[in-house]
Amino acid sequence: xxxxxxxxxxxxxxxxxxxxxxxxxxxxxxxxxxxxxxxxxxxxxxxxxxxxxxxxxxxxxxxxxxxxxxxxxxxxxxxxxxxxxxxxxxxxxxxxxxxxxxxxxxxxxxxxxxxxxxxxxxxxxxxxxxxxxxxxxxxxxxxxxxxxxxxxxxxxxxxxxxxxxxxxxxxxxxxxxxxxxxxxxxxxxxxxxxxxxxxxxxxxxxxxxxxxxxxxxxxxxxxxxxxxxxxxxxxxxxxx
Amino acid sequence: xxxxxxxxxxxxxxxxxxxxxxxxxxxxxxxxxxxxxxxxxxxxxxxxxxxxxxxxxxxxxxxxxxxxxxxxxxxxxxxxxxxxxxxxxxxxxxxxxxxxxxxxxxxxxxxxxxxxxxxx
Numbered sequence: 001x002x003x004x005x006x007x008x009x010x011x012x013x014x015x016x017x018x019x020x021x022x023x024x025x026x027x028x029x030x031x032x033x034x035x036x037x038x039x040x041x042x043x044x045x046x047x048x049x050x051x052x053x054x055x056x057x058x059x060x061x062x063x064x065x066x067x068x069x070x071x072x073x074x075x076x077x078x079x080x081x082x083x084x085x086x087x088x089x090x091x092x093x094x095x096x097x098x099x100x101x102x103x104x105x106x107x108x109x110x111x112x113x114x115x116x117x118x119x120x121x122x123x124x125x126x127x128x129x130x131x132x133x134x135x136x137x138x139x140x141x142x143x144x145x146x147x148x149x150x151x152x153x154x155x156x157x158x159x160x161x162x163x164x165x166x167x168x169x170x171x172x173x174x175x176x177x178x179x180x181x182x183x184x185x186x187x188x189x190x191x192x193x194x195x196x197x198x199x200x201x202x203x204x205x206x207x208x209x210x211x212x213x214x215x216x217x218x219x220x221x222x223x224x225x226x227x228x229x230x231x232x233x234x235x236x237x238x239x240x
Numbered sequence: 241x242x243x244x245x246x247x248x249x250x251x252x253x254x255x256x257x258x259x260x261x262x263x264x265x266x267x268x269x270x271x272x273x274x275x276x277x278x279x280x281x282x283x284x285x286x287x288x289x290x291x292x293x294x295x296x297x298x299x300x301x302x303x304x305x306x307x308x309x310x311x312x313x314x315x316x317x318x319x320x321x322x323x324x325x326x327x328x329x330x331x332x333x334x335x336x337x338x339x340x341x342x343x344x345x346x347x348x349x350x351x352x353x354x355x356x357x358x359x360x
Contacts, residue, residue: 023340038311042241048254055263060301063310065262069242075261078242083265088297091290093273098280098287107274114270119298126291168312169354173347175313176321179305180328180346182298184339187332189295198292202299207307209300222300227293234288 003140005133012136016143019128020151024120024144024185029151031059031177036159038066046160053156054149057118059178061086087220091227093117099129100137113138116145123185194234201226320353 003015032053039049044066052062061082068078093114100113121144129137163171186199205226209218244253280287306321308314313321328346335341 027343034311034313041311044254048258051255052258052262055258056266058266060305061262061266063305065258067310069257072242075242075245075257079261079265082262083268085301086266086269088294088301089266089269090273090276091294091297093270094277094280095287095291095294097273097277101277110274110277111271114274115267117270117273122294168315169351171312172316172354173351175309175311176316176324176350177343177347179302180324180343180350182302182305183325184328184332184342184346186295186298186302187329187342188337188339194288194292195295198295199299202296203303205296206300206303210304210307219297219300219304223293223297226296226299227289230292230296231289234292 003132003136005136007136009136009139012139013143016140016145017147019124020144020147024124025148025151027177027181028059028118028120028148029155030174031155031181032062032152033155033159033163034175034178035059035062035066036156036161037163037171038063038070039156040160040164042066042069044069046157049156049160050153053152057115057149058086058089059118063178084217084219088223089117092122096122096125096129099125100141102134102138105138109138113141116141116149119182119185120148121145123189127189192234194230197233198226198230201229316350316354317357320350320357323353324350 003012007015035053036046036049039046039052049066052065056062056065064082064085065078068081073081096117097110097114101110121141124144125141129141132140159174163174166174190196190199202222205222206219209222212218213221244257248256302325306325307318309316309321324346327349328342331338331342331345
């Protein structure tokens with residue numbers, strides 16, 4: 001949905017809400033249903049599951065946190081694993097903030113905006129924000145991201161009580177929604193050969209690095225190699 | 241199961257653990273990004289690289305979730321998990337990037353696959 005420059009903020013926010021409800025919010029919402037069940041499995045209260053969705057706002061980190069507790073990992077190891085898995089937010093957030101920035105914006109607002117950065121808001125934001133008038137982007141982004149977060153909180157809450165009751169194929173289907181949606185979102189945002197290279201190399205290198213490096217460093221090594229190669233591949237096509 | 245840290249244990253422990261070992265290690269990168277992003281131009285060459293690394297990291301997460309999956313997803317055979325991803329990419333390529341269709345098709349492959357071939 002396109003946003004016109006003369007719209008008031010309510011209408012812009014509503015456009016964000018609508019775009020989120022057109023698909024992305026439902027997917028994250030269903031995708032985080034699995035978190036509820038993982039929290040339930042380790043005997044943590046439903047509040048901690050829902051709070052993890054609101055405060056961590058990163059499916060893989062949440063999976064790692066609850067699944068590591070179930071596996072009996074040391075607390076320090078859990079924190080380090082989560083930190084490495086979340087490192088992607090540094091480049092992701094650095095990439096999207098310039099689209100949302102305006103002169104005179106407070107640091108607090110930027111910290112708040114940064115908190116919403118996760119795969120959905122990132123891929124959809126990079127795709128949609130450039131066509132939205134600069135002064136309306138923050139409102140649009142907050143409308144979009146808060147809708148995703150609200151549905152996800154409901155999803156996590158429901159999963160805490162429901163997922164254990166589901167037949168195996170459907171429970172597995174819900175847990176697989178996160179990787180499927182990540183991949184579909186990334187595919188939707190591909191612009192040129194460099195992006196394709198980053199995606200394919202990332203997919204291939206991560207399991208290889210996991211096998212041979214491990215210790216939490218594997219993902220970042222895979223990401224740096226794949227990303228750097230991708231930039232070179234992408235540049236070869238550009239006119240000098 | 242990881243036991244609570246003894247001297248911090250109590251009814252609020254799950255929340256404390258969540259803040260210390262999940263929220264902080266995740267949020268710190270978003271905060272650092274706010275610092276780094278200052279003064280960066282929206283279409284600088286550095287941002288191209290940053291974006292490519294972020295894309296690769298996300299793809300890496302996908303691969304890891306499929307190769308070593310959480311919870312009951314581990315009971316779906318690996319070929320079914322990979323087949324679901326392949327179905328998603330195929331639909332995206334053939335349908336001019338219709339995301340909803342791609343997600344539904346991938347889920348159909350996964351749920352159908354687990355139903356047919358049971359647990360691995």
